Amino acid sequence: MAQAPETAEFGEWPLKRLMTEVVGTGVKSAEDMTREQATDAMERILAGEPDHTTLGAFWLANRWKHNNSEELAAYADVIAEGVVYAEPDADPVDCGANYDGKGDTAILGAAAGIVAAGAGTPVVVHSGDRVPTQKQDAYKHVLDELGIRTELVPVESAEMVDETGFGFYYQPEFAPLIHALWERRDQMGVRTFVNTVETIANPAKADVHLGSFYHLAFAKKITDTFAKMESQSPHRVVMFQGMEGYDDIRPGYTKVGEWTDGEFTDFEIETPEYGMDFEYEDLEVDPDDVAGDSARLTEEIVAGEREDHFADAVALNAAFRIYAREDADDLDEGLEMARESIASGAAEAVLDDLRAF
Numbered sequence: 004m005a006q007a008p009e010t011a012e013f014g015e016w017p018l019k020r021l022m023t024e025v026v027g028t029g030v031k032s033a034e035d036m037t038r039e040q041a042t043d044a045m046e047r048i049l050a051g052e053p054d055h056t057t058l059g060a061f062w063l064a065n066r067w068k069h070n071n072s073e074e075l076a077a078y079a080d081v082i083a084e085g086v087v088y089a090e091p092d093a094d095p096v097d098c099g100a101n102y103d104g105k106g107d108t109a110i111l112g113a114a115a116g117i118v119a120a121g122a123g124t125p126v127v128v129h130s131g132d133r134v135p136t137q138k139q140d141a142y143k144h145v146l147d148e149l150g151i152r153t154e155l156v157p158v159e160s161a162e163m164v165d166e167t168g169f170g171f172y173y174q175p176e177f178a179p180l181i182h183a184l185w186e187r188r189d190q191m192g193v194r195t196f197v198n199t200v201e202t203i204a205n206p207a208k209a210d211v212h213l214g215s216f217y218h219l220a221f222a223k224k225i226t227d228t229f230a231k232m233e234s235q236s237p238h239r240v241v242m243f244q245g246m247e248g249y250d251d252i253r254p255g256y257t258k259v260g261e262w263t264d265g266e267f268t269d270f271e272i273e274t275p276e277y278g279m280d281f282e283y284e285d286l287e288v289d290p291d292d293v294a295g296d297s298a299r300l301t302e303e304i305v306a307g308e309r310e311d312h313f314a315d316a317v318a319l320n321a322a323f324r325i326y327a328r329e330d331a332d333d334l335d336e337g338l339e340m341a342r343e344s345i346a347s348g349a350a351e352a353v354l355d356d357l358r359a360f
Contacts, residue, residue, distance in 0.1 A: 014043035018053045018061045026064045033068040041077035049085060049180045058187060062195040070196050072227035079200045083234035085180040089157035089172075090208040091164035095125035096328045097209035097237075099202035100250040102130050102174065103194070104139030105293055108286040109313060111251040113145045114301040115320035117357070120168030121305075121349030122340040124325045127164060127207040131174035131182060135189040136198075140294040146171055148298030151357045157206060164207065167356040177206040203228070210238045213327045215245025215252075219269055222260035226267055239263045241327040246283065252320055254279050254286070277322070277338055278315040285312050305350040318342055 021027070021044055025034050036044070044061065047053055053061065070078075096119070100112055116126035130141040143153045155163065157177045164170030175182040181201055188197060202214060203225065212229070216222040222242035229240055242260040246253045252274065260269045274280070288296035303309045304317050321344070322337030331337035344350045 012050070013047055013052070014039060016040045016043040018044055018047060018057045022057070022060055022064060026068055027060060030067055033064065035068075035071050036074050036077075038073055038077045041074040042081055045078045045081035048184070049081065051183075055187060055190070059191055062191055063193070065196050066193065070199075072224050072231055075196065075200060075224070075228040076231035076233075078196060079203055079228065079232055080234045082178065082181060082200055082204060085178065086204055086206060087157045087177045087179075088206055088208055089161035089177070091125070091127075091161040091170065093125040093164050093168070094211075095127040095164055095170065095207055095209050096324050097205050097207060097212045098126060098128045098250050098324070099205075099212060099214040100128065100130065100142060101198065101248045102134040102141060102201055103137035103198060104130075104134070104141040104144075105247045105249050106137065106139045106290055107288075107293075108246050108251070108283070109288045109300055110140060110142070110145050110249065110293060110297040111286075111313075111317050111320050112142060112249070113149070113297065114304050114317040115251075115324060116169050117301070117305055117353045118317060118321035118341050118344045118350045119324040120353045121344035121347075121351075122321065122325055122330070123168075124328050124330045125164055125168045125170075126324055127160075127170045127172060127209055129172035129174060129177070129204070129206055131185075134174075135185065136192060136194055138189075140297070142171065143173065144294035145297045145301065148294050149301060149354070149358070152360060161207065163357070163360050166360060168353055169357060170207065172206040174201070178204055205235055205237070208235065211328050212237050212240045213250060213324060214240070214242050215248060215250045216242050216260070217244065217248065219258050219260055222258075222269070223267060226260065226262035229262070230265060239327065239329070241323065243323065246286065251316070252279075252323060254281055254283055254316075272334070274319065277319050277334060279312070279319050281312040281315075286316060302354070305345060305354050307345050307348075307351070318345070
C-alpha cells in the first residue's frame with residue numbers, strides 16, 4: 004500500500020511511514036525518532052489525521068520501544084501549541100499527577116495542596132474527568148466532593164490560585180486537543196505516551212514542577228524532557244516515588260529525584276523519620292468511593308480533627324510541596340510549616356475560600 008503523501012500542512016513522516024521505517028520494526032530493531040519525526044507525528048495526531056488502526060499501532064509501538072526524552076519533549080512542545088495558558092500572579096508549584104486516577108488509596112494531593120497553601124506555598128493541580136485507561140478518581144472528583152468548582156476556564160483557574168493559594172485547571176478547557184483524543188485513548192486499553200506528557204502540560208506556567216515515578220530512571224527521563232523542551236523551562240523539578248503512580252509519596256524507603264537549573268541529584272528518605280510510620284495498606288479507602296473518602300479525610304485533616312496516619316501522610320506531602328518551591332530549606336522545616344498551617348486554622352481557611360470561590 005502506498006504511503007500517505009506529504010502535505011503542506013505536515014512534514015514527511017505520516018505515522019504509517021514511521022511504523023514501517025522507524026518505530027514499528029520490532030522490539031530489537033526499532034529506532035528512536037528524531038525530533039522532526041516526533042513533532043510531525045504529534046501534529047498529525049492532534050489534527051486527527053491518522054486512521055484509528057494506524058494510530059493505535061503507533062501508540063503501541065512507542066510503548067514497546069519506550070520513548071526517550073527527545074521524543075517526549077517534541078510531543079510536549081506540540082501539545083503546548085494548543086494549550087490555553089493562564090498564569091497567576093503567584094508562582095505556584097505545578098503538581099502533575101497521573102490523570103487516569105487512583106483506585107485503592109486515598110487521594111492526598113488536594114489536602115496536601117490546601118495545607119501547603121495555608122503555609123504560604125501556592126499550589127496548582129490539574130486533571131481531566133475519567134481519563135483513560137483507568138478512568139478512576141482524580142483531583143477533579145475529590146474537589147467536586149468538597150464542593151469546589153472544577154469546570155473552570157483557565158483564567159478562572161488562575162484567579163482561584165491568586166485568591167485562595169490553591170488552583171485547579173480542567174483539561175477539557177486548557178488542553179481541548181488532548182481531551183479530543185479521549186475516545187481513541189479509551190479504545191487502546193493501555194496507557195500511551197499521552198498519559199505521560201499531559202502531566203507536564205503546566206497550564207499555569209509554574210516555575211516548579213512536582214511529580215512522581217515508579218523508577219528513578221523515569222524521573223531522570225522527565226527532567227531531561229524538561230531540559231529539551233522549547234515551550235517551557237522550569238527552574239526546578241522534584242520527583243518522588245508515588246502511590247499508584249500519583250503525586251502522593253509512598254510509605255517506607257523512598258527515592259527522590261531533584262533537578263534544579265539543569266543539575267540532577269537523587270537521595271533516599273525513610274518516611275517513618277517524618278511521621279509516616281505505617282504501610283501502604285493503611286492508606287487504602289473504599290475502592291468504590293475513593294473520591295468521597297478522600298474528600299472526607301481532607302475536610303477532617305485540614306480542620307485539625309485527625310491526628311492519625313492519614314494526617315501524617317498529608318503533612319509530609321504538603322512538606323514536599325513547600326520544599327519543592329524552596330519555601331523551606333529541608334523536609335523537616337516543611338513539615339513544621341505544614342503542621343502549623345493546620346494548627347493555626349490557615350489550612351481550613353483556604354478550604355473555606357475555595358468553596359466560596
